[in-house]
Amino acid sequence: MVRLSPVQNYIISCLKNAKTLRYRDLRPEDTANDLFNYHLKMLIGRQLVEKTRDGYRLSDEGHKYVADIYHTSDQANRLFKVNVITIVSRIERGEIQILTQLRRSQPSYGHVGVMGGTIMKGESFVEGACRKLRQESGLSAYFRVVGLERRQLIKSNQLFSDVLFPICYADNSTGILEKETEFGHNYWEDIDQAILNDTRSFDSIQAIPRVLRAVKEGTIDSLSFFCDETIQKDT
Numbered sequence: 001m002v003r004l005s006p007v008q009n010y011i012i013s014c015l016k017n018a019k020t021l022r023y024r025d026l027r028p029e030d031t032a033n034d035l036f037n038y039h040l041k042m043l044i045g046r047q048l049v050e051k052t053r054d055g056y057r058l059s060d061e062g063h064k065y066v067a068d069i070y071h072t073s074d075q076a077n078r079l080f081k082v083n084v085i086t087i088v089s090r091i092e093r094g095e096i097q098i099l100t101q102l103r104r105s106q107p108s109y110g111h112v113g114v115m116g117g118t119i120m121k122g123e124s125f126v127e128g129a130c131r132k133l134r135q136e137s138g139l140s141a142y143f144r145v146v147g148l149e150r151r152q153l154i155k156s157n158q159l160f161s162d163v164l165f166p167i168c169y170a171d172n173s174t175g176i177l178e179k180e181t182e183f184g185h186n187y188w189e190d191i192d193q194a195i196l197n198d199t200r201s202f203d204s205i206q207a208i209p210r211v212l213r214a215v216k217e218g219t220i221d222s223l224s225f226f227c228d229e230t231i232q233k234d235t
Helices: 006-016 033-045 060-067 125-137 191-197 207-217
Strands: 049-052 055-058 081-092 095-103 115-118 144-155 158-170 184-190 226-233
Touching: 006 033, 006 049, 006 055, 006 060, 033 049, 055 060, 081 125, 081 207, 095 125, 095 191, 095 207, 115 125, 125 144, 125 158, 125 184, 144 207, 158 207, 184 191, 191 207, 207 226
Parallel strands: 081 158, 144 226
Antiparallel strands: 049 055, 081 095, 081 115, 095 184, 144 158
16 A cells, blocks of 8 residues: 655645646645655656656656555555446427436546545445536435446556446436536436447446436336456457
């Protein structure tokens, strides 16, 4: 387990929500240059951060760190991370639409798909889904759990992440959608495109297209509860 100082955690947190950042955008206002330089060099030495022409960014190890169970302190005593998936649909002018997000958070920065996030201790899957939906979109909904997927990602023949995904679905959202948040850009997407967005050969959650197809076909209410384990490799 990598232990970081408060300054180093601040740097990692900033880079988690960006592709690259310049030096001046990373240094806390109340931190002296010498102290900040020390911690930045420590992160580079630990291969969590790398310097590029455009500034600084998370390295492959940095991405692995923010995806790891130990990055979130409340998850530190669990076998693997638990991330709830929030699939929300609506009917607009007779067409099915899916709540979609262009993510602005590592390790999925730039991905387009349905929303999700970490379950906290003491939360049920549904409670976590409701909280994440409010945090990331401003909407409220009543969810139900339709299945589970435990996914292991293998990068360069090493375990990159091991995550349990409860898949929650709702078709009764209320409120005003916040299009821009710290988590990403939110919008309603045509269901066919939504299925394509979450269909990738690597770093995908295979249950999402499965549930979306059931929504499209009108069989979501009769979809049997599932519990799958998947392994994905980058080569």
